[in-house]
Amino acid sequence: MQTISWDDFTKVELRVGRIINAAPFAEARKPAYVLHVDFGEEFGIKKSSAQITHLYTPEELVGKLVVAVVNFPKKQIGPLMSECLVTGFHNDKGEVVLCVPDRPVPLGTKLL
Template structure:
């Protein structure tokens, strides 16, 4: 059963968009992951560790706009200070498919 919430609860989640400016393999991660840097416009550059290696090569991520949760506390993951959570869903095989946008939007824009 799905739990409902109030609009006020949703407004607490700060989801913003920005392009990947760098992506490298995180060799310290137990499961394959990239260390990615995302340009969130006025919020500046933010880093994340993301287990998205199944469908995406590091070089294919450069310039791709990512939807990120920006207001979690930073978390250290395999030696990386992960400042944002990249969003996506699992496909039928359990591999992450990133959330995306049909058209480019300004860096740092918030999901409405």
């Protein structure tokens, strides 16, 4: 494992957002959803592609709080310009489980 400095960590903007829209990403090579995530007034709404179709439906994603990196450069994924990276963990089957706060926090709150 590579060690990073505290300054390196503080550069990563891990923020809380609320999924306001989730839809199948038909053009993706692997099954995925297009997510629209609201990070509050300071960061606004950002789009992301997420390969989370094994464990989540679009209906259950809407309204869910998630943790995402909001300061990576935008990335073209097929026809979608991804603006943030929603975080998660692989379970024992290799499926992605979202990283979520276990209590409500204001949108845009930074992970400490």
